[in-house]
Every structure is written in C-alpha cells, then in structure tokens.
Amino acid sequence: xxxxxxxxxxxxxxxxxxxxxxxxxxxxxxxxxxxxxxxxxxxxxxxxxxxxxxxxxxxxxxxxxxxxxxxxxxxx
Amino acid sequence: xxxxxxxxxxxxxxxxxxxxxxxxxxxxxxxxxxxxxxxxxxxxxxxxxxxxxxxxxxxxxxxxxxxxxxxxxxxxxxxxxxxxxxxxxxxxxxxxxxxxxxxxxxxxxxxxxxxxxxxxxxxxxxxxxxxxxxxxxxxxxxxxxxxxxxxxxxxxxxxxxxxxxxxxxxxxxxxxxxxxxxxxxxxxxxxxxxxxxxxxxxxxxxxxxxxxxxxxxxxxxxxxxxxxxxxxxxxxxxxxxxxxxxxxxxxxxxxxxxxxxxxxxxxxxxxxxxxxxxxxxxxxxxxxxxxxxxxxxxxxxxxxxxxxxxxxxxxxxxxxxxxxxxxxxxxxxxxxxxxxxxxxxxxxxxxxxxxxxxxxxxxxxxxxxxxxxxxxxxxxxxxxxxxxxxxxxxxxxxxxxxxxxxxxxxxxxxxxxxxxxxxxxxxxxxxxxxxxxxxxxxxxxxxxxxxxxxxxxxxxxxxxxxxxxxxxxxxxxxxxxxxxxxxxxxxxxxxxxxxxxxxxxxxxxxxxxxxxxxxxxxxxxxxxxxxxxxxxxxxxxxxxxxxxxx
Numbered sequence: 194x195x196x197x198x199x200x201x202x203x204x205x206x207x208x209x210x211x212x213x214x215x216x217x218x219x220x221x222x223x224x225x226x227x228x229x230x231x232x233x234x235x236x237x238x239x240x241x242x243x244x245x246x247x248x249x250x251x252x253x254x255x256x257x258x259x260x261x262x263x264x265x266x267x268x269x
Numbered sequence: 270x271x272x273x274x275x276x277x278x279x280x281x282x283x284x285x286x287x288x289x290x291x292x293x294x295x296x297x298x299x300x301x302x303x304x305x306x307x308x309x310x311x312x313x314x315x316x317x318x319x320x321x322x323x324x325x326x327x328x329x330x331x332x333x334x335x336x337x338x339x340x341x342x343x344x345x346x347x348x349x350x351x352x353x354x355x356x357x358x359x360x361x362x363x364x365x366x367x368x369x370x371x372x373x374x375x376x377x378x379x380x381x382x383x384x385x386x387x388x389x390x391x392x393x394x395x396x397x398x399x400x401x402x403x404x405x406x407x408x409x410x411x412x413x414x415x416x417x418x419x420x421x422x423x424x425x426x427x428x429x430x431x432x433x434x435x436x437x438x439x440x441x442x443x444x445x446x447x448x449x450x451x452x453x454x455x456x457x458x459x460x461x462x463x464x465x466x467x468x469x470x471x472x473x474x475x476x477x478x479x480x481x482x483x484x485x486x487x488x489x490x491x492x493x494x495x496x497x498x499x500x501x502x503x504x505x506x507x508x509x510x511x512x513x514x515x516x517x518x519x520x521x522x523x524x525x526x527x528x529x530x531x532x533x534x535x536x537x538x539x540x541x542x543x544x545x546x547x548x549x550x551x552x553x554x555x556x557x558x559x560x561x562x563x564x565x566x567x568x569x570x571x572x573x574x575x576x577x578x579x580x581x582x583x584x585x586x587x588x589x590x591x592x593x594x595x596x597x598x599x600x601x602x603x604x605x606x607x608x609x610x611x612x613x614x615x616x617x618x619x620x621x622x623x624x625x626x627x628x629x630x631x632x633x634x635x636x637x638x639x640x641x642x643x644x645x646x647x648x649x650x651x652x653x654x655x656x657x658x659x660x661x662x663x664x665x666x667x668x669x670x671x672x673x674x675x676x677x678x679x680x681x682x683x684x685x686x687x688x689x690x691x692x693x694x695x696x697x698x699x700x701x702x703x704x705x706x707x708x709x710x711x712x713x714x715x716x717x718x719x720x721x722x723x724x725x726x727x728x729x730x731x732x733x734x735x736x737x738x739x740x741x742x743x744x745x746x747x748x749x750x751x752x753x754x755x756x757x758x759x760x761x762x763x764x765x766x767x768x769x770x771x772x773x774x775x776x777x778x779x780x781x782x783x784x785x786x787x788x789x790x791x792x793x794x795x796x797x798x799x800x801x802x803x804x805x806x807x808x809x810x811x812x813x814x815x816x817x818x819x
Contacts, residue, residue, distance in 0.1 A: 230437045231281045234430070238443050249436055254305055 196239070197259050204228075204235025231232035232258075240266055274298035275320040278438040285450035288316075291688075295438065296325075302354045310362055317367045318414065318453060319355070322440055323394070335380055336388045337681050341396060348397045349374070352404040359410050363693065366460055368453065370416035371404075376425045376781060390695065409674075412456050412621065419448045427458075438525040452610045459619030461689070462678035465594060466568060468510065471577035472528070472550075475598075476504060476540065484589040486530045491537040496602070503605050504539035511544055514627025515618055516566070516634060518547040520575065522710040546634050547751065555582050556589040565641075569780065574617050581740060622671065624669040626719060636716040637745050651750050660751065661710040662719070662758050665699045669708050672720045676741060676787045680723075683752070684741040685773060685788065694809045703728050704738075705762065709755050711746050721746050724759045728766050734797065735768045744783065752787055757807035760800055770797040 194214065202209040206224040218224050224232065233244055236258065242265040244252070252258050271286060273279060274293040279762060283290050291308060293301050298319055301307040309317065313612075324331070326347065330340045347586075359367055374390040383389075398417065405411045420428060422503055428445035436612035458464060473480045477500045478490025490497040491504075511517055517540070521528075530544040542548075547565060549558035555577075563570050570592040577583050580600045587595045594617055599608040620627070640656070674692040681687065690698075698704040709722030742752055763771065775788050791806065792798070 203284075226437065227278075227280055230433055230439055231284070232440070233436075234281060234433060234443055244432070246432055246435065249432065 197236075197262065198255075200235055200239040201255065204232045211229060212255070214255050214259060217256075236262065242266060253256070271316045272314045272317060273318050273320070274301065274309075276325045277320070277322045277434075277440045279320055279441065279446070281439060281443070282441075282446040284450065285446050286508060299351070299354060302358045305361065309358070314362075315365060316457065317365060318449075319367070319369045320414075320416075320449070320470070321351075321370060323372040323397075326372065327374070327393070328573055331374070331390070331393075336386065336393060338388060341388055341393050344354060344393050344397055345400060348400050356404065356408055359408060360693070361551075364456065364691075366410050366412065367408075368412045368414045368456065369401060370414040370449075371401055373417055373420050373425070395525060399798060400726070409671075412460055414449065414452055414755070415457065415600070416449070416452075419445070419452060422680055423448060445519065453620050455615050456621075457718070459621050462675065464619050465515075465574045465617040466572040467516045467518055467546075467562070467566065467574070468507070468613075469518045469520045469562065469573055469575045470507070470580065471582065472519060472523060474578040475576060476507075477498060477531075481527050481531060486527065489535075489537065493537070497537065499602055499605050499636045500537060501537055503609060506606060506609055508544065509538050510614060510618060512628065513620060513623060514619065516546050516631060517544055518562055519545050519550060520555050520562070520577075521550050522552050522555070523550050525550045547638070547695060548630050556586055559586060559590055559593060565638065567637075567682075574613060576613070584787060610753070622675075624672070624675075625772075626672075633716070633718065633745075633749065640713070640715050656713040656715075656749065658749065658751065659712045660754055660758075661712075662755075662762070663710060664706040665706050666708050667696075667699060669720050670695050670699070672704065673708055673723050676720070676723050676743065677739060679742045680743060680776070682744045682783045683747050683787070684739075684781050685737065685784050686776045687778045687781060688739055688776075690739075698725060705766075707759055707762065709751075709758075711741070711751065718743070718745060722751075722755050724755070726759060726763060728763075728768065730766060730768075732768055733769045735763050735766070735771045735800075737771065737773045740773070740784075747783060753807045756791065757804060760804040760807065764804070768800055771800045771803065772797050 198214070199209050200213050202212055205221065205228050207221075207223050212221075218229070221228075233249055233252075237243060240262050242262060244261075248261065254263070270289045270291055272291045273282065275298065276296045276522050278295060280292055283292075291311060291314065293307075301309040304310070327340070327344055330343055334340065355367060355369065359365060372394055374394050378390055380386055382390055382475060394417075401413060405413050423444065425438070428442060428448070429440055430442045433439040462677065470476060474484075476491075478496050479488060481489055491500050492498060493501065507517065507765070529542070531538060532540075532545075547562055549555075549562060551558070559570070559573065559575065563573065566803075571588050573592075574594045574596070575583070575586050576596065576598070577586075580598075583598070584593045587591055588768070596612050596616075598604055626633075670692050674690055674695045675693075677688060677690040695706065698706050705726045706729060707722075707724040707726070708720045709724075711721045712720040721743035723739060724737065727736045727738050740756070742755065773788065773792065775785070777785065791803065793803070
C-alpha cells in the first residue's frame with residue numbers, strides 16, 4: 194500500500210502525505226487527463242504490469258487501481 | 270527555463286527535470302519558432318529541446334506509400350526547412366542552447382525482407398540525420414540529442430508504448446523520458462565545458478585482475494582469454510579516452526619497482542608508462558596523493574575523476590575531498606566496459622568539439638611539468654629569461670573564435686569576471702566596433718601552448734574610456750609575468766583608440782583567487798584609472814625580463 198501511494202504521488206508530482214487510498218479522480222486536482230496518463234505510465238513501470246485500453250479508460254479511484262494491481266501482482 | 274517542443278505529447282517528461290519547464294503547443298513548434306511574439310522567444314527561455322517523432326513527422330508520406338525516392342526527397346526537404354527555422358530562431362534569439370534529436374523511423378515496415386527495393390526507412394533516416402548533423406556542425410548552439418543511440422542501446426519497443434499513444438498521444442514511456450533527460454544533462458554539461466579533465470586510476474583489480482605484489486608481474490589477469498580480456502578491453506577504452514584529451518594519472522598503493530616491469534613491458538598492457546601524466550605509486554594516503562596531483566597539475570580537485578575497485582579507498586577520497594568525482598565500481602566485473610561508458614565517460618568526459626589541443630593534451634602537460642621542475646633552483650628573473658618566452662597578440666582574430674569561447678567557458682583561476690561566452694557572442698564582439706577582442710599566443714623553449722589568454726575591451730570613444738569586460742589567462746602560463754606583458758600590450762592597443770581612462774570589471778567567483786591577487790596589484794585607488802600610469806606600471810615589470818612580442 195505504501196509503495197502504491199508513493200508511486201502515485203511520484204507520478205502525479207505531489208506530496209505523499211496528501212494522498213489516501215479512498216481518494217478518486219475528482220478529489221485530486223493533479224489527476225486530470227494528462228495526470229491520468231502519467232499515473233498509469235508510472236504504475237505500469239513501478240509494478241511491472243499492463244493496464245488494458247479499457248481499464249485505462251474506466252479506472253478512476255485509487256482503491257480500484259490498487260485492487261487491480263493487487264490481483265495482477267498477487268502480493269502486498 | 271527549458272522549452273519543450275514536439276510533434277507528440279511529451280509532457281510527462283516534466284517529472285524528469287529539476288529546472289522550470291515550458292511546453293509548446295502540441296505540434297505547434299514551427300509556428301512558435303517563427304513567431305517572435307511567442308513565449309519561445311522570451312528571455313527566460315535558455316534551452317530548447319525539440320523532440321521529433323519520425324513517424325509523425327512523415328506520417329502522410331510513409332503511412333500510405335511504400336518507401337520510395339519521392340519520400341526520401343520530401344523528407345529531406347522537410348528537415349532542411351525545419352533546420353532553417355531553427356537556425357533563424359537561434360540567431361534571432363541568441364543566448365539559447367537548442368537540442369534536436371536525430372530521427373528514428375518506426376521499426377515495423379511491410380517491406381521488411383525485400384531485397385530488391387532501392388529505398389527503405391533506414392535510407393530515409395540516414396539521409397535526414399546527415400542534414401541534422403551538418404546543421405549542428407555549423408551552428409554552435411545547436412546540439413544533437415542522440416535519440417538514435419538511445420534506441421539502439423535500449424531498444425525501440427522498450428521505449429515506446431502504443432496504448433498511451435492511442436489514449437493521449439503519448440508515444441514514449443518513462444524509460445524513454447528518463448533516457449532523454451540523462452542524455453540532455455550529459456550534453457549540456459559538455460556544451461558548457463563542465464566536463465572533467467583528469468582520470469585517476471588505481472592499478473590492482475582496476476587495470477588488471479589480481480594483486481601484483483602477491484601474484485607477481487606474470488600472475489596478473491590481463492590477456493586475450495577469460496577474465497583478463499575484460500581488463501584488456503577496459504584499458505583499450507581508457508586509451509581512446511586519452512585520445513579525446515583526457516589526462517591519465519595513477520594513484521595506487523604498490524611498490525614502484527614491481528610496477529615498472531608491468532607498465533613498460535607487460536605484453537598485454539595497452540596503456541603504457543608514457544600514457545600516464547603523473548604516477549603516484551607509493552604507500553601514502555591516496556587523498557594526500559590526490560591533493561598533490563591537483564597541485565602539480567595546477568588544476569582544481571573538481572577536475573578529477575577517481576576510479577578504484579576498493580570501497581574503502583573510494584570512501585576515503587570522497588569524504589576528505591568531496592569535489593573529486595568518485596563513481597561506484599561495478600560489482601559484476603564483466604560489466605566493467607559498459608559501466609565505464611555509461612557511468613563515467615558519458616557523464617563526465619563528454620565533448621562537443623575535439624580540437625588539435627585535445628589530441629596532445631598529455632604532452633602539453635608534460636611540457637608544463639618539465640618547465641615547472643626546471644624553475645626550481647633559479648631565481649625568478651633568471652628563470653623567466655631562460656624560458657625564452659615569445660608572445661603574440663591577436664587582435665579581433667576570427668580564426669580563433671572557437672578557442673576564445675572555449676577559454677571563457679573553461680578558465681576559472683585567472684579569470685577576472687568568469688563571464689562565459691558562446692562562439693556566437695564572441696563573433697558579435699569581434700564584429701562590433703565598440704568591442705575589441707584580444708587573444709594571447711604563448712610559446713617558449715619547451716613548446717608552443719597556443720592561444721591561452723583572452724581580453725575583451727569595451728570602448729567608449731566619445732568619453733575616451735574603456736572597460737575591461739573579460740581578462741583571462743590559462744593557468745598553465747601564470748607566474749611568469751606573462752600577465753603583466755599581456756595587460757601592457759592591451760593598454761597599448763587601447764591607446765591607439767585614444768583611451769585615457771580604464772575600468773576593470775571584477776567578479777569574485779570563489780575560484781579566481783589568482784586573478785584577485787593580480788587585480789589587487791594593478792588596481793589603483795579610483796574606479797576609473799589613468800591608462801598611462803597603469804601602462805607604465807605594467808611595462809616596468811616587463812622591462813626586467815626579456816619577453817619577446819612577435
């Protein structure tokens with residue numbers, strides 16, 4: 194979880210302390226359409242996973258992304 | 270501030286730069302280059318990175334037809350047109366460092382196995398990149414970001430991501446952005462002349478495998494077989510680096526006698542005794558050796574890179590001499606060569622020009638060392654006389670523009686203002702009637718040093734006043750009264766412009782202590798000094814010693 198949030202903060206260029214898992218796209222101003230791509234790019238690299246086109250279009254909360262990464266990587 | 274321009278979305282690269290950034294409109298680069306009212310033309314922009322994605326640049330051509338002569342022609346025209354815009358932008362804007370990548374076209378092509386096609390993507394790439402290279406050669410402030418090399422070393426597919434292209438016009442992934450950022454850093458530090466001068470090497474387990482004191486000269490690993498080949502190839506790269514102007518020194522704990530055999534006659538040694546400028550082979554503290562090296566060569570410790578396999582020695586140097594660059598040594602010795610390229614050469618020994626100067630740098634310094642040891646035991650005046658120094662003043666020399674710019678970039682110790690100038694700026698000075706540029710050429714019985722001094726004098730003929738904007742000498746020649754002669758000669762030239770008063774600009778940089786001492790000696794009470802009395806002062810110095818002006 195910690196690793197996830199710090200990857201999110203790094204990708205969006207914000208302070209990790211201002212993040213929590215229950216935030217979603219509308220709560221974070223940095224998470225705009227470009228931020229969305231930066232976020233997915235950063236997470237793919239950090240966790241060595243791939244989001245599908247469809248997932249990339251629909252994911253909009255940190256919890257959902259976290260769950261998805263969890264099932265992909267089977268750890269944490 | 271760095272401006273980014275591109276025909277694809279590269280905004281995520283922002284996270285890889287510490288400097289402030291500006292992103293030009295998506296695919297708007299041509300317009301912004303031309304439009305003098307665009308932000309790109311504002312003063313705050315000091316660097317521009319234009320990233321051209323080859324496929325998008327030629328999309329209308331290469332995505333509908335098979336590669337052919339016409340595409341090649343059109344591609345060339347497009348790149349020439351773009352380069353012309355860049356050239357115009359740089360000359361109008363001034364004071365800007367412009368980076369453009371070399372072009373890489375997609376790896377996928379339906380013509381993949383064809384033997385009987387005249388033209389393929391590679392031909393188009395080569396031809397366009399040749400144009401870019403030619404432009405960079407003639408425009409000093411235009412640099413090439415070597416995207417082709419990045420793609421070759423990391424791989425096209427590892428740098429591109431189709432999904433993000435379709436989601437948001439981002440073609441490159443973070444690995445690509447990181448590689449571009451790193452390449453940019455290395456390139457700009459080479460452009461600014463911030464690269465290192467001296468490579469200091471340990472011996473045992475660094476230039477060969479094993480410890481010579483234990484295994485003996487014939488027991489070390491250095492051969493064409495097995496592990497020994499790693500060290501042999503490593504030495505070959507170091508030898509090439511020397512040819513690029515790097516100075517090599519040894520700082521090693523060994524018995525000197527053991528070593529002479531290896532350095533002079535081991536058949537597998539690529540580096541020979543002569544390749545090293547100074548050898549510190551003893552049992553002293555390596556930090557002490559390092560300090561002595563800096564003194565003997567008259568170079569700052571920040572010009573040194575130290576390579577040693579021993580972590581204790583590395584830490585010792587790093588702790589006691591933090592200015593010295595001490596890279597980690599690879600744990601897996603098979604990576605020695607690629608590690609040396611990626612972590613040492615690219616980072617610290619980049620160069621954008623290779624001059625004749627660089628080719629025999631080691632010899633030049635050897636001459637200097639000889640000269641220095643010759644001076645011991647002679648009185649100062651006798652010493653200077655015996656050197657048979659010959660100086661030559663060049664006035665507004667267009668043939669030395671590159672060298673003069675280089676000196677303003679690199680000289681730290683004897684430099685009144687440490688103002689760094691590009692070639693374009695020096696050219697402007699030379700063409701300007703109100704500015705006089707002087708170069709000083711040095712030669713003595715030990716050898717020719719070439720152009721080693723620069724003075725830039727701003728003249729106000731109405732007021733009959735002049736301001737010394739730049740006064741610098743390469744530290745190799747200081748301490749032989751050359752500085753007084755040079756100043757005297759410039760003052761004489763100034764008199765030909767009817768100048769009566771002169772003012773020196775002096776900016777303390779923390780590194781120009783030597784210049785400060787000289788400044789204190791020539792400077793009078795007033796800000797504006799009487800030129801005549803200053804001239805007499807400097808001529809007095811030069812009367813004592815016989816220094817010829819050619």
